[in-house]
Amino acid sequence: MKITKEEVGYVAHLARLEFSDEEKEKFTSQLNDILLYMEKLNRVDTTGVEPLTHATFLSNAFRNDEVKPSLPHDLSMANAPEERAGSFRVPKVIE
Amino acid sequence: MEYEAVIGLEVHAQLLTDSKIFCGCSTRFGAAPNANACPICLGMPGVLPVLNRKVVEFMMKMALATNCSINGQNVFARKNYFYPDLPKGYQISQYAQPPAEHGHIDIEINGDKKRIGITRIHMEEDAGKLVHDEVNPSSYVDVNRCGVPLIEIVSEPDLRSAEEAATYLRRLHEILVYLEICDGNMQEGSFRCDANVSIRPKGTEPFGTRAELKNMNSFRNVQRALEYEIKRQQYILEGGGQVIQETRLWDDSQGVTLSMRGKEEAHDYRYFPDPDLVPIEISDGWIEDVRKTLPELPLEKRERFIRDHGIPTYDAGVLTSNRALADYYEEAVRLCGKPKIVSNWVMGDLLRFLNEEKRDIRECILKPSDLAEMINLIENRTISGKIAKEVFEDMYRTGKAPRRIIDEKGLVQITDEEALKKTIGEIITANPAQLEQYRAGKEKVFGFFVGQVMKVTKGKANPALVNELLKKMLAG
Numbered sequence: 001m002k003i004t005k006e007e008v009g010y011v012a013h014l015a016r017l018e019f020s021d022e023e024k025e026k027f028t029s030q031l032n033d034i035l036l037y038m039e040k041l042n043r044v045d046t047t048g049v050e051p052l053t054h055a056t057f058l059s060n061a062f063r064n065d066e067v068k069p070s071l072p073h074d075l076s077m078a079n080a081p082e083e084r085a086g087s088f089r090v091p092k093v094i095e
Numbered sequence: 096m097e098y099e100a101v102i103g104l105e106v107h108a109q110l111l112t113d114s115k116i117f118c119g120c121s122t123r124f125g126a127a128p129n130a131n132a133c134p135i136c137l138g139m140p141g142v143l144p145v146l147n148r149k150v151v152e153f154m155m156k157m158a159l160a161t162n163c164s165i166n167g168q169n170v171f172a173r174k175n176y177f178y179p180d181l182p183k184g185y186q187i188s189q190y191a192q193p194p195a196e197h198g199h200i201d202i203e204i205n206g207d208k209k210r211i212g213i214t215r216i217h218m219e220e221d222a223g224k225l226v227h228d229e230v231n232p233s234s235y236v237d238v239n240r241c242g243v244p245l246i247e248i249v250s251e252p253d254l255r256s257a258e259e260a261a262t263y264l265r266r267l268h269e270i271l272v273y274l275e276i277c278d279g280n281m282q283e284g285s286f287r288c289d290a291n292v293s294i295r296p297k298g299t300e301p302f303g304t305r306a307e308l309k310n311m312n313s314f315r316n317v318q319r320a321l322e323y324e325i326k327r328q329q330y331i332l333e334g335g336g337q338v339i340q341e342t343r344l345w346d347d348s349q350g351v352t353l354s355m356r357g358k359e360e361a362h363d364y365r366y367f368p369d370p371d372l373v374p375i376e377i378s379d380g381w382i383e384d385v386r387k388t389l390p391e392l393p394l395e396k397r398e399r400f401i402r403d404h405g406i407p408t409y410d411a412g413v414l415t416s417n418r419a420l421a422d423y424y425e426e427a428v429r430l431c432g433k434p435k436i437v438s439n440w441v442m443g444d445l446l447r448f449l450n451e452e453k454r455d456i457r458e459c460i461l462k463p464s465d466l467a468e469m470i471n472l473i474e475n476r477t478i479s480g481k482i483a484k485e486v487f488e489d490m491y492r493t494g495k496a497p498r499r500i501i502d503e504k505g506l507v508q509i510t511d512e513e514a515l516k517k518t519i520g521e522i523i524t525a526n527p528a529q530l531e532q533y534r535a536g537k538e539k540v541f542g543f544f545v546g547q548v549m550k551v552t553k554g555k556a557n558p559a560l561v562n563e564l565l566k567k568m569l570a571g
C-alpha cells in the first residue's frame with residue numbers, strides 16, 4: 001500500500017472535505033492505484049533531465065503595469081452568502 | 096550562564112505598482128471595501144492570472160541592492176491553505192528556486208560594521224483584509240489587498256540582539272524606500288516584519304528551539320518584542336524548562352508576547368508549481384538593464400557625504416536617511432558651497448519644523464536654492480545669524496525668497512558704525528550702575544550691554560561690530 005486510510009483522512013481534512021468510512025476505503029484504494037502508477041513512472045531514468053513544471057514551452061508572459069476597471073461592486077458581491085457594509089460576511093475566524 | 100540570541104527576520108514589502116500582481120485592479124490604499132476586485136483577484140474559477148512585469152523588475156532591484164544572485168529560471172507556486180482573506184484557497188508565491196538568493200547587507204553597530212546574510216527574496220501576492228466583529232460572531236472580508244504585489248525578504252539567522260535586528264530592519268527599509276519600490280509605511284502594513292528568535296549558551300553552535308513573533312508594526316515594537324522574548328526564553332531555560340516552538344503575538348499595550356495557543360495546527364501548504372503562470376526567464380541583459388536604473392544606495396551615499404562634504408558621521412546618517420532629504424541637502428550645498436552650515440540648518444531648524452508638522456521634505460515649500468541664498472546673505476553679512484533664524488522660519492512658512500523677506504521686514508543688518516556708536520552711547524548713559532560694575536572688573540556685565548544693543552536694534556546689529564564697539568566704548 002502506498003497510502004493509508006489515515007492519510008486519506010488527513011488530506012481530506014486539508015481540503016475541508018468530509019467523507020464516510022466507506023468513501024475513505026474506496027478513495028484509499030483508488031489513490032493507491034494512482035500512486036502505484038506514479039511509482040512505475042519513477043523508475044524511468046531521468047538522469048540529466050531538467051524538471052519540467054509546465055506542459056508548454058512558453059515563458060515570460062507579462063502584462064504592463066496598467067490599471068484596468070475593476071468589477072462593479074454589486075457584481076463582485078453577487079455570490080456573497082451575506083454582505084455587510086460592502087464586505088463579505090463570514091463566520092468569525094478568531095476567538 | 097550567559098546566553099546569546101539567534102534572530103532571523105522575514106520582511107514583507109508591498110511594491111509600489113499601480114496595478115496588482117496578476118490583474119489590472121488598482122493597488123490604491125483606502126478604497127471602499129471590495130472596490131478593487133475582479134474575477135482574478137476574487138479567485139473565480141477559470142480565470143487566467145498574468146504577471147505584472149514591473150513586479151519582476153522591482154524584485155530584481157531589491158535583489159541587486161542587497162547583493163543577491165538572480166536565478167535566470169523561476170516559477171510561481173501555489174501555497175495551499177484555507178482562510179477567508181484568501182478567496183482562492185491558495186496564495187500564489189514562490190518556493191523552490193527563489194528568484195534571488197545568497198545576498199547580504201552591511202549594518203553598523205556601535206561603529207562596527209557587520210554583514211547580515213539575505214537567504215532569499217521572492218515575489219508573492221498579498222491576502223485580503225479581515226475585520227472582526229466585536230459583538231457578533233462574524234468577520235468581514237475586504238479583498239482589495241488580495242493580489243497586491245509583495246516581495247518577501249528572508250534574512251539568515253545572523254542577528255544576535257534586538258538592537259541588531261532593529262538596525263538591520265531600518266537599513267532594509269531605507270533601501271526599499273530609496274529604490275522607490277515600497278512606500279515603507281508600517282502602520283498601513285506596506286512594510287511588515289516577522290521574527291524567528293531562539294537563544295543558546297554564548298559560544299555554542301547548535302540553535303535553541305525558536306519562537307516566531309508576529310504583529311509588530313513599528314521598529315520600536317520589533318525591538319521591544321525581541322527584547323521581551325529573549326528575556327522570556329532565558330527565564331524558562333534558567334528555570335530548567337524548555338522553550339516550545341510556537342507562534343507568538345506581540346501585545347503592544349501589555350508589552351509582552353503571547354502564545355497563539357490552539358490555532359497552531361501543523362502547516363502543510365502542499366506547494367506545487369502554479370500551472371496558470373508560465374516560468375520566468377531572466378536574461379543577463381535584463382539584469383544589466385535593471386542594474387543601470389539603481390540609484391546611489393544609502394550606505395554609499397553616507398560614506399560619500401562624510402568623504403566629500405566633510406560632515407560628521409552623525410550628520411551624514413541623518414541627511415541620507417531619506418533620499419529626498421539627501422537631494423535637498425546636496426542641492427543647497429551645490430549652490431552655496433557650505434556643507435557644514437547647510438547641514439546645521441537642515442538638521443536643526445528645517446527638520447524640527449518638518450517633524451513638528453509631521454511633514455515630508457517633499458512637501459517643503461522652502462526651496463534649497465533659497466536656503467543657499469540665505470546662507471550667502473549671512474556670509475556676506477547682510478543679515479546676522481540671529482536674524483537668519485527669523486528669516487528662515489518665514490521662508491519655511493511662506494516659501495518667499497530670503498531677499499524679499501529681508502526687504503519687507505527691514506531686516507538688513509546694521510553695519511553702519513556711526514549709527515551703532517550713537518545707540519551704544521545712549522545705552523551706556525542710561526545704565527550707569529552696570530557701567531560702574533563693568534569698569535570695576537565684572538566682565539559678565541558685558542553680556543548685558545550686548546543684550547541691550549540687540550534689543551534696541553531688534554537683533555539687526557552686526558554682532559562682531561557690536562562687540563568691537565562696546566569693548567572700546569565701555570573702556571571709556
Ligand SMILES: [Zn+2]
Nearest residue numbers: 118120133136
Ligand atoms: Zn483584480
